[in-house]
Amino acid sequence: MIHFYKRKFRKSGDTPARSAGFTIVELIVVMTLTVMFSGLIMTFFLDLWGSTATLENDSETFVSREDAGDSLRDAFNAASGLVNQNGIADPHTNNPDPSISSNTFWVPIHAIPGTTSMPSTGTAPVLYFESPSINSSRNFIMNGTQSYKDDFVLYLDSSTKSLMLRSLANPSATGDRITTSCPPTQITASCPADRTIASDISSVSKRYFSRSGNLLDWTSITDPLTGNYIGPDFPSVEVLELTLNLHRKSTLHGGADTSNQTIVRIAFRNG
DSSP states (O other), X not given: OOOOOOOOOOOTTOOOOOOOSOOHHHHHHHHHHHHHHHHHHHHHHHHHHHHHHHHHHHHHHHHXXXXXXXXXXXXXXXXXXXXXXXXXXXXXXXXXXXXXXXXXXXXXXXXXXXXXXXXXXXEEEEEEEEEEOBBTTSOBOEETTXXXXXXXXXXXXXXXXXXXXXXXXXXXXXXXXXXXXXXXXXXXXXXXXXXXXXXXXXXXXXEEEOTTOOEEOGXXXXXXXXXXXXXXOGGGOOEEEEEXXXXXXXXXXXXXXXXXXXXXXXXXXXX
């Protein structure tokens, strides 16, 4: 604040009066120091907020990774194995097989190690697997000497950046404890939403092994006469390795984005 002062006139013989307030030089020095310290304080708090946002991202992705591992192991717990395509018609197929006119079966997948990235729009199938149909008492629902099978579709959803699980209940398995699920935009009272396995997913990497630890790759063997790939395919897969790659943008300008991954290994009962 600039202080103006009045000049005090004196009579002849009086001692000169001393002026009050700041000089221009003193004022400039004070303003410069004020701006400097204000900038330092603002920089400190912006860095603090950025670090806090980064720590929050790290914490949330850590929770997501832990929950994803538990959810995947729970989903695959009773799985009898991976399959190339769902055998139970899905009325809400996101990526239908173009060779089947009903559009109720997802595109086929083979046991080829690789990475499925989050699509820019729509969905991308990751894996299909089947499990025995079980009633509310957790008993197998039998079809003669064999149990009925339910199908499951693991896929990436670009609208939520999530790894989702679609359940397809066997219509012949009376008393089945699971219910066919639907995309979140098409849920009804009889068709609940697909299960969210993990959020902030950027891609999922897959590898397949025998129980002895040998890597399995559908493209590793070809027919010597036709040159077509002939396996080994999903019936030979006894151990699945999934690597979930997560990416979460900072919620605050200046905070760092978080990228990390979690690896989940699952042994199947088909061995």
